[in-house]
Amino acid sequence: MQMSADALAQCNENPLYRTIGIRLDAVADGNAHATMTPAAAVCWPTPGQPHGGILFTVMDTTMAFAALSNADDGSGCATVDCSIQYPAPARHAPYTCRATTLRRSGRTVFVRAEVLDAAQAIVALGQATFRLLPPRA
Amino acid sequence: MQMSADALAQCNENPLYRTIGIRLDAVADGNAHATMTPAAAVCWPTPGQPHGGILFTVMDTTMAFAALSNADDGSGCATVDCSIQYPAPARHAPYTCRATTLRRSGRTVFVRAEVLDAAQAIVALGQATFRLLPPRA
Amino acid sequence: MQMSADALAQCNENPLYRTIGIRLDAVADGNAHATMTPAAAVCWPTPGQPHGGILFTVMDTTMAFAALSNADDGSGCATVDCSIQYPAPARHAPYTCRATTLRRSGRTVFVRAEVLDAAQAIVALGQATFRLLPPRA
Amino acid sequence: MQMSADALAQCNENPLYRTIGIRLDAVADGNAHATMTPAAAVCWPTPGQPHGGILFTVMDTTMAFAALSNADDGSGCATVDCSIQYPAPARHAPYTCRATTLRRSGRTVFVRAEVLDAAQAIVALGQATFRLLPPRA
Numbered sequence: 276m277q278m279s280a281d282a283l284a285q286c287n288e289n290p291l292y293r294t295i296g297i298r299l300d301a302v303a304d305g306n307a308h309a310t311m312t313p314a315a316a317v318c319w320p321t322p323g324q325p326h327g328g329i330l331f332t333v334m335d336t337t338m339a340f341a342a343l344s345n346a347d348d349g350s351g352c353a354t355v356d357c358s359i360q361y362p363a364p365a366r367h368a369p370y371t372c373r374a375t376t377l378r379r380s381g382r383t384v385f386v387r388a389e390v391l392d393a394a395q396a397i398v399a400l401g402q403a404t405f406r407l408l409p410p411r412a
Numbered sequence: 413m414q415m416s417a418d419a420l421a422q423c424n425e426n427p428l429y430r431t432i433g434i435r436l437d438a439v440a441d442g443n444a445h446a447t448m449t450p451a452a453a454v455c456w457p458t459p460g461q462p463h464g465g466i467l468f469t470v471m472d473t474t475m476a477f478a479a480l481s482n483a484d485d486g487s488g489c490a491t492v493d494c495s496i497q498y499p500a501p502a503r504h505a506p507y508t509c510r511a512t513t514l515r516r517s518g519r520t521v522f523v524r525a526e527v528l529d530a531a532q533a534i535v536a537l538g539q540a541t542f543r544l545l546p547p548r549a
Numbered sequence: 550m551q552m553s554a555d556a557l558a559q560c561n562e563n564p565l566y567r568t569i570g571i572r573l574d575a576v577a578d579g580n581a582h583a584t585m586t587p588a589a590a591v592c593w594p595t596p597g598q599p600h601g602g603i604l605f606t607v608m609d610t611t612m613a614f615a616a617l618s619n620a621d622d623g624s625g626c627a628t629v630d631c632s633i634q635y636p637a638p639a640r641h642a643p644y645t646c647r648a649t650t651l652r653r654s655g656r657t658v659f660v661r662a663e664v665l666d667a668a669q670a671i672v673a674l675g676q677a678t679f680r681l682l683p684p685r686a
Numbered sequence: 687m688q689m690s691a692d693a694l695a696q697c698n699e700n701p702l703y704r705t706i707g708i709r710l711d712a713v714a715d716g717n718a719h720a721t722m723t724p725a726a727a728v729c730w731p732t733p734g735q736p737h738g739g740i741l742f743t744v745m746d747t748t749m750a751f752a753a754l755s756n757a758d759d760g761s762g763c764a765t766v767d768c769s770i771q772y773p774a775p776a777r778h779a780p781y782t783c784r785a786t787t788l789r790r791s792g793r794t795v796f797v798r799a800e801v802l803d804a805a806q807a808i809v810a811l812g813q814a815t816f817r818l819l820p821p822r823a
Contacts, residue, residue, distance in 0.1 A: 291456035291463055294431060319428040320488075326428055327491045328472045332465025351457075354464045355657070356630045356678055358495040358769035360815060362789035362796045377800075378773040378808050383629070383680075385773045385811065387798075389788075397789050400796065402771060402813055404630055404678065406657075492794070493767045493815055495632035497678060499652035499659045514663075515636035515671050520766070520817075522636045522674065524661075526651075534652050537659065539634060539676055541767055541815065543794075565730040565737055568705060593702040594762075600702055601765045602743025609739045625731075628738045632769040 276344045277303035297333050299340060305376035307340040309333055311390075312369040324365050330399045331359050333372050334388045341374035342384040342405040349410030352384070357403035367393040382407040413481045414440035434470050436477060442513035444477040446470055448527075449506040461502050467536045468496050470509050471525045478511035479521040479542040486547030489521070494540035502536070504529040519544040550618045551577035571607050573614060579650035581615040583607055585664075586643040598639050604673045605633050607646050608662045615648035616658040616679040623684030626658070631677035639673070641666040656681040687755045688714035708744050710751060716787035718752040720744055722801075723780040735776050741810045742770050744783050745799045752785035753795040753816040760821030763795070768814035778804040793818040 278286070278301070287298050295317050300308045311333045313325035320326075335354055342352050374388035383406060390399040415423070415438070424435050432454050437445045448470045450462035457463075472491055479489050511525035520543055527536040552560070552575070561572050569591055574582045585607045587599035594600075609628055616626050648662035657680055664673040689697070689712070698709050706728055711719045722744045724736035731737075746765055753763050785799035794817055801810035 289456050290453040294453045316427040316431045319426050326469060326473070327494075328465060328469025331468045331472070331494075332463060335465045335468070336463070353501070354498050356495065356497040356632075357464075357468075358493065358630075358632055358813060360493040360796050360813060361491050362791055362794075364490070377811060380773055383773075385771055385808075387811070397796075400788060400798070400813060402769060402811060404771060493769075495676060495767075495769055497659050497676060499654055499657075514674060517636055520636075522634050522671075524674070534659075537651060537661070537676060539632060539674060541634060563730050564727040568727045590701040590705045593700050600743060600747070601768075602739060602746045605742045605746070605768075606737060606739025609742070610737070627775070628772050630769065630771040631738075631742075632767065634767040635765050638764070 276346070276348065295329055295332060297336065299337070302340045302344050305341055305345050307337045307344065307374045309337040309372045310369050311372065325370070327361060330361070330365060330370070330390050333370065334359065334374070334390055334399060334401045335403065337372040338374040338386040338388045338401070338403050339405060341376050341386050342407065345376060345379060346407045347410055351408035352405045353408060355404040355406050357401055359399055359401040361399055363396060363398050365392060365398040369393055370398065413483070413485065432466055432469060434473065436474070439477045439481050442478055442482050444474045444481065444511045446474040446509045447506050448509065462507070464498060467498070467502060467507070467527055470507065471496065471511070471527055471536055471538045472540065474509040475511040475523040475525045475538070475540050476542060478513050478523050479544065482513060482516060482521070483544045484547055488545035489542045490545060492541040492543050494538055496536055496538040498536055500533060500535050502529060504531055506530055507535065550620070550622065569603055569606060571610065573611070576614045576618050579615055579619050581611045581618065581648045583611040583646045584643050585646065599644070601635060604635070604639060604644070604664050607644065608633065608648070608664055608673055608675045609677065611646040612648040612660040612662045612675070612677050613679060615650050615660050616681065619650060619653060620681045621684055625682035626679045627682060629678040629680050631675055633673055633675040635673055637670060637672050639666060641668055643667055644672065687757070687759065706740055706743060708747065710748070713751045713755050716752055716756050718748045718755065718785045720748040720783045721780050722783065736781070738772060741772070741776060741781070741801050744781065745770065745785070745801055745810055745812045746814065748783040749785040749797040749799045749812070749814050750816060752787050752797050753818065756787060756790060756795070757818045758821055762819035763816045764819060766815040766817050768812055770810055770812040772810055774807060774809050776803060776809040780804055781809065
């Protein structure tokens with residue numbers, strides 16, 4: 276699956292992305308890429324720095340699209356588990372997230388991702404397991 | 413450290429909690445408890461269900477307060493790593509999160525947490541490492 | 550499922566357990582308990598301290614039995630993911646591991662475990678996802 | 687730091703590696719590489735397949751050397767946390783592990799690793815946090 280520019284634009288109108296400041300940039304062939312310019316409201320407790328849960332959210336959603344990109348149209352997916360590490364404070368927006376599918380085994384997909392700051396330093400890294408959900412009839 | 417009712421109320425006015433719908437209920441002696449009634453804006457892609465990143469956020473912030481509750485006044489803390497699992501969909505608000513400090517070793521604190529739905533079913537469980545930051549002079 | 554004393558004794562003769570020094574003590578109703586008295590060969594690089602991978606191994610195998618204890622006879626299981634934290638050095642054998650099933654969802658089982666040293670201090674804690682494999686025909 | 691052929695050979699004589707069947711191949715500049723030909727004794731419960739804890743052990747030790755390779759001579763290191771995923775059964779020895787340091791922040795080092803089977807398929811992937819220990823006086 277490759278998301279078209281129209282599909283990306285439509286997705287980016289969703290309320291979660293608009294509240295946080297997430298933009299999905301590209302989804303194709305097991306990979307996905309997103310950009311986050313965090314809204315002031317999610318930069319707490321340190322002004323200017325997105326909360327760790329917000330970095331997790333952009334990572335999780337980008338990985339989910341990477342996982343879905345190799346599934347049948349109309350599939351859903353659920354995060355089974357995700358581990359995140361925070362090597363450094365996130366002080367320089369915008370942030371970019373790239374997610375890569377490492378392996379799919381049946382309906383289970385293993386994905387890694389990194390979040391980089393504006394200077395290309397890693398501020399979060401993760402690995403997750405997703406479970407693909409078949410399209411609803 | 414035990415947070416007073418006033419301190420909790422003041423904390424709960426922060427923009428992140430108000431955007432998501434988080435309320436910190438109690439922080440004392442290595443433990444913390446929070447309640448989340450998710451705002452509609454963070455219930456995406458499934459209406460009525462908070463995004464997995466939002467469940468992570470309430471878990472991470474509750475664990476951070478559990479970690480801080482045994483530190484010197486004015487300390488900060490940073491999440492080093494956190495692993496989350498999602499045993500079931502989150503369909504029944506409000507959600508409660510309880511976090512428990514298992515061990516502190518110097519400035520490193522090991523914490524576990526669970527998020528339960530309104531029927532007391534576990535919808536997320538996590539374990540994390542936090543690094544305490546000394547009070548600023 | 551509850552493993553009988555005979556079944557436990559037979560399991561404990563396996564070469565992995567004998568090489569490491571693992572003894573499975575009890576398996577019943579979603580829980581499992583094991584004891585490890587580490588062989589000198591697996592205490593490296595610090596004499597007297599089992600390698601972190603050995604602590605992981607006792608935790609993983611104990612959790613697997615906890616997961617299996619609620620499955621049909623003859624089922625197998627595979628670890629999907631496991632996160633481990635090491636709050637303190639492991640200096641006081643024997644070690645005990647207790648594993649608890651938190652939730653089963655279809656063929657997926659979510660389990661937590663802790664490894665304690667002889668003084669009951671936590672030296673490792675983990676959470677894992679297992680996938681049950683149906684009995685072979 | 688770069689480990690010389692002599693230093694590698696000496697390390698590879700340690701009892702843990704000999705018991706399991708691990709050989710450290712190269713350590714330099716934040717990276718490390720190892721090969722595992724698992725002893726029959728650690729291939730349980732499925733003959734011919736190393737236990738998941740054994741795959742973890744080779745991954746953890748390889749990552750530790752990657753972390754140490756950028757530290758002062760004589761430093762030690764301790765695993766703080768490690769997350770492992772198992773995308774597929776490990777059926778084709780020998781296995782190779784490559785570990786890569788992603789970032790060092792003070793005495794904390796963030797490392798990723800993969801274990802590949804003889805056909806270059808990923809059978810385990812991990813990310814870990816290590817804490818460097820200063821050389822003993």
